[in-house]
Amino acid sequence: MNRRHCASAAITLVCALSVLITPVQALAAPTPPSPTTTGAPKKTLEEVRQEIDALYRKAGAATDAYNLAEERAEKQSTEIVKLARSIVVGQAKIAELKEQAGAQAREQYRSGGLPPGAQLMLSDDPQLFLDGVSRIREGQQATQGVLGELTRTQQDLETYTKDASINWKKLEAGRVKQAKAKKRINEQIAAAKKLESRLKKEERARLLKLEEAAAYQQQTAWLSSGALKDINREASARGKKAVAFATSQIGKPYVWGAEGPDSYDCSGLTSQAWAAAGRPIPRTSQEQWRLLPRIAVKDMRPGDLIIYHSDASHVGMYVGDGAIVHSPRPGRNVTLAGAGSMQILGVVRPDK
Missing domain, CATH: 1.10.287 (Helix Hairpins)
Known part of the structure; x- marks a missing residue:
């Protein structure tokens, strides 16, 4: 049912x-401000x-x-x-x-x-x-x-x-x-x-390049800071299963509210990956951050979840070598990315 x-x-x-x-x-929910204003300078x-x-x-x-x-x-x-x-x-x-x-x-x-x-x-x-x-x-x-x-x-x-x-x-x-x-x-x-x-075709292509450049810059700065000295720790048995599930979803589209099997939002992917590993966890990134055991970034191992942004609104799964697998946003697919390519709030370990 x-x-x-x-x-x-x-x-x-x-x-x-x-x-x-x-x-x-x-x-009624408040209406967001109009993205553009008539007569304003071109952005x-x-x-x-x-x-x-x-x-x-x-x-x-x-x-x-x-x-x-x-x-x-x-x-x-x-x-x-x-x-x-x-x-x-x-x-x-x-x-x-x-x-x-x-x-x-x-x-x-x-x-x-x-x-x-x-x-x-x-x-x-x-x-x-x-x-x-x-x-x-x-x-x-x-x-x-x-x-x-x-x-x-x-x-x-x-x-x-x-x-x-x-x-x-x-x-x-x-x-x-x-x-x-x-x-x-x-x-x-x-x-x-x-x-x-509203962007022309060549502008959309440049926009994608800008996104990639911004992510690369953040990732490089993060790695250079020495935040992650040992990037190849061994995953737990369940952690390996969770990583295997999450990486097998690469290429599937982001759909908000989705928990698979054909599409995922960010926390839908991580919660289903850990469910497949036999460890049910909270459904949302904010609840994952609130309820799961927290660990230091320097102690991360594959299978751990990295929570992003000050409001814990995004989550990805660490897969080792300084990378995560995550479902980014509407219009994008499940993919690999640099673990430091976004603002890290903290790390949680489902099977601690």
Whole structure:
């Protein structure tokens, strides 16, 4: 069952159980500034490159927000389905317990409506008296047990219903975040593509050369700084599997929100690579940075993940020899690049 069907099933099941939810309305995402201004001086190709790069980085950050909201929505949908099933079971149990309590009441009515103790005192048979005492105690314990279980089940049912309502509100809030993030992603990518579309063919070729030159310059400066003295450490067994998976995806296109098998975004590639190695990790680059063990850059080994930019909006997998494999941005394919070709925030190790 895919995510949309899972969410749909959860909605149908909970609504059928009359879980009242307060709807959450989405707010319009802010519109990014126009990439060009009428009458402004013509920008240099390098300025255009930097503007395009900034737009794609903003799209990457919004993609992370989208992916995180989607991941949480999936978990909340699953939880809602579990709670809804618990509610159904609880309602059936309450009906059963009420039937037992009713049967006991009917039995008392058939015995003449007298309390068991009064009926016992009217007996002049000693043996019947002793047998009656035992039955009264058993009956009282049974009645108390039924009533106690009924109370506990009703309390559980109230808790399940409250939790389902809370999770539903979180799910709706998550959908609002997803919608806003999706709007921002599409706006930023559209703005970047619009800038590129205005360039002539030879300018686009020069733009690509400028991108490569900027990456090479950053990589050279990084290596020259001595940040990475030993670039050929041995990967762990799982790290080797993760690297093998990631490098086998080279040439596949970047698609935001994609987790394979035909396309990937940056964290979709790294999370799937480590899943293939038997070590599930968080879906987004920001969560990978927040939750996975951090190590020093000088201690990197193949399979480690390098997190980029101050907002942790990009991630690549270190493959050794000062290189990473990553899914760069819309319009590009999974490729090898210099590990220092972008601003490094830090390094995490999934299998530490």
